[in-house]
Amino acid sequence: MKEILIGVLSSVFFAVTFILNRSMELSGGSWLWSASLRYFFMIPFLVLIVWWRGNLKQLLIELVRKPLPWLVWSFVGFGLFYGPITFAAASGPGWLVASTWQFTIIAGVLLTPLFLEVNGTRRKIPLNSLLFSSLIVMGIIILQWENAKGGLTLQLFLIGMLPVMIAAFAYPLGNRKMMELYTGKLDTFQRVLGMTLASMPLWLVLSIIGGVTVGLPSADQVVQSFIVAISSGVIATLLFFFATDLVKDDSTKLAGVEATQSAQVVFVMIGEMVVLSIPMPSVISVFGIVLVVIGMILHSLLGKKKVKIVQSPSISER
Template sequence: MKEIFIGIIASMFFAVTFILNRSMELSGGSWVWSSSLRFLFMLPFLFLIVLFRHNLKQVIQEMKKQPIQWFWWSFVGFVLFYAPLTYAASYGPGWLVAGTWQTTIVAGVLISPLFFNNVKIPIRALCISFIILSGVAIIQMQSANTLAVKDIIIGIMPVLIAAFAYPLGNRKMMEVCGGRLDTFQRVLGMTLATLPVWFIICIFGFIKSGGPSTDQIFQAFIVAICSGVIATSLFFIATDSVRKHQSKLAAVEATQSTQVLFVVIGEVLLLSVPLPNATASVGLIVIITGMLLHSYYAKKIKTKQKKPAA
């Protein structure tokens, strides 16, 4: 599927988040600035894109119709997603955060019947997602024994919160927008809705640890462009295209598992992290197999839908 390919490309840009967030923490930067600066840097780019497309007025009108819904689900999808991820980077390496983040694959499938009407859990998609998740777990075995239990718990729990918040916020905002806004409009609206929260976080960060360093500002800017603008927009384009088909949506969300591959490569090249051992390599093969199964299953459903009735 075209949407699966878009999701994989988005995952490549998303991987920048885990690599640079860890890099910023290792250089002494606060997670508070890593999280807030990303969205503050995203805003002008999204604003200009929507403005040049002459779609800004429609965003404001939609936000005025349901301001509480916009604020709450944007808060869930952006703040409860990204703040815990950057916090977790303070306690664990990029591979641990990126690996744990893959629970969002299963989370996206599980939340469907809990928060959406007349939606059943796609069992086959859920089973395939667990295959991918098992591959991620195998990768973690490479370095998990080198970390203290406390670091593992503190590094994992915030990521689990983010893993459920991101697909929930994304799906609820698609429901709120009802197809009336394109991807760039929706991301801009969600960024505007959460702007007060990011300003509060900035104030907290300044009081607690002072201003960000020049190096952290630069790296946060790179994250904003690669992950905040490019990756988020691509991922939302892919999920928007299949939002009415739960199995296909699960397949697109499962493409995020490829982030682990990109993070491993990035950390080896940029942060001198050791190459994956034989066990981790098996995990990578399991992840790729799961992705192929998701792609095959989604394509099979599409073929059945196109098949004319007898």
């Protein structure tokens, strides 16, 4: 349950991304600055944390020793994650971005065969996890059904859904690849800082394009991007990466932790009601929320049951 609860807590802070990105879009801010400013603001805080823990030198050595894996998987895990997310928030309705992002629950499970077990064998897709994740996605679809009454056009799919679906695969892929490469070598704080630094070329390019095409960001966008950086970029990312670190060797538990991100929809809905004054959810939407909660509970129980099965032989041998 500890890993599940940490994952849910991270989803609370991740929800800030969707709420404030939507707010910035409504106030005319460019997605180019929303994306790049978040990672610019993350660096000082992450550097301070890693330095205070006495691990900064070790990280810098690893970055210099093997720069290519850092550049590639940071571009995938951070660049192809947050760039498309902010682009979609600026191009399509907020409900479409928030609901489509939950596809990452299924994406995380489907990516399992790309990784190896500790003994070197290729991992298999945990079917129970896939079933429970499908239940969560069904809840998300029901939750957002009323918002989609206007219909889904090809243009809306290309600018509002497709970028988020790319992000849904990129985020867990980049995270898992870096865990696989640096298990036992670097901790969560080092990995997040390393990936942030390695993704800087992309954010610098986007900020230059933003400066040329739309000018400098407004003071309001800078402040909101700073809040996103602290809440989502630092706190939420560290919590989520820490939770996945705890279960990195168990595909079933890893899928359960990644499924906790579905709670973002609930927190985004509550946040938009408070910040953006959206109306109260209907009975149908509440039913969707119930399905999401049930799916997360089943994931938690599945991981707990597996722990008992693994532990019991060693107890009997004693």
